[in-house]
Amino acid sequence: xxxxxxxxxxxxxxxxxxxxxxxxxxxxxxxxxxxxxxxxxxxxxxxxxxxxxxxxxxxxxxxxxxxxxxxxxxxxxxxxxxxxxxxxxxxxxxxxxxxxxxxxxxxxxxxxxxxxxxxxxxxxxxxxxxxxxxxxxxxxxxxxxxxxxxxxxxxxxxxxxxxxxxxxxxxxxxxxxxxxx
Numbered sequence: 001x002x003x004x005x006x007x008x009x010x011x012x013x014x015x016x017x018x019x020x021x022x023x024x025x026x027x028x029x030x031x032x033x034x035x036x037x038x039x040x041x042x043x044x045x046x047x048x049x050x051x052x053x054x055x056x057x058x059x060x061x062x063x064x065x066x067x068x069x070x071x072x073x074x075x076x077x078x079x080x081x082x083x084x085x086x087x088x089x090x091x092x093x094x095x096x097x098x099x100x101x102x103x104x105x106x107x108x109x110x111x112x113x114x115x116x117x118x119x120x121x122x123x124x125x126x127x128x129x130x131x132x133x134x135x136x137x138x139x140x141x142x143x144x145x146x147x148x149x150x151x152x153x154x155x156x157x158x159x160x161x162x163x164x165x166x167x168x169x170x171x172x173x174x175x176x177x178x179x180x181x
Contacts, residue, residue, distance in 0.1 A: 006083045006090045008037055008111040011097055013104055014071065027071055027107075028130065036069070036109050042130040050077075052124050055159035057117015058082055058143035058168065062178055064136040067112040068129050075125030076100035077118040078155050082143060082171070084178060085113035092171070094150055101125075115143045115174075117165075121155040141177065144168035 012032060017024045026032065028042070050056065058080065060066075070079070082094040099105050099118075110116050112132065118125075145154065145161075147170045169177070 006081055006093060006095050006111075006114065007088050008109070009081055009095065009114075010035055010109045011099070011105040012107040012109075014107050027128070028069065033069070033109070036067075037111070042069070042132055043134050044131045046129050046131065048125075048127045048129070050118075050120050050125050050127065051160070052120050052122065053156065053160050055117065055119040055145055055154065055156060055161055055165065057165065058115040058145055059117060060084060060113070060115040060141050060143070061133070061136050061139040062113075062141055064133050064139040065112040067132040068110040068116065069107065070099075070110065070116075070127060070129040071107045072099045072101045073126040073128055074101050075120065075123040076103065077120055077125050077127060079108060079118045080116070080152055080154075081108075081110055082115040082150070083111075083113075084115055084174065085111065086178070088113075092175075094152060096152070115141075117143075117145060119154055119156050119159055140164075141174060142168040143174050144170055147171050 015026050079099050080096045083090045149171050
């Protein structure tokens with residue numbers, strides 16, 4: 001599957017103001033994020049510190065789906081989104097973005113109903129993300145990061161994975177589970 005944009009995914013470069021004291025960065029502001037659809041408020045703020053060589057994901061929740069606003073604060077990540085919204089014109093497609101604290105894009109909005117994951121091929125990274133729904137462990141689902149049907153070309157050969165991420169299911173299995181819910 002070729003790299004493609006997914007409906008409602010947006011990337012941003014958050015404004016940063018530097019001076020002799022340090023810097024100030026605006027993470028969430030109506031003037032920047034006015035195009036984020038249907039999020040009335042954010043329910044959780046989470047922080048991930050990830051070592052070089054790690055792959056996290058691909059994660060989602062159902063039925064308690066989450067929209068996320070993810071910001072790379074330090075380092076860089078290779079970020080992947082899989083659209084699992086059945087009504088979406090890009091259902092089943094995936095896309096990736098290189099996000100870097102110092103690069104042209106350091107923030108991404110991930111719509112509710114999409115699976116998400118990232119890896120740190122070059123550096124460790126600190127990532128903050130806001131979610132519009134709380135974490136619901138009973139709703140967690142993990143899509144296999146190396147499902148041959150998707151053929152995602154992760155830029156890391158032998159990633160460090162959690163036990164949960166080694167047990168991810170195929171795209172077809174996940175689609176079937178979503179239809180059951």
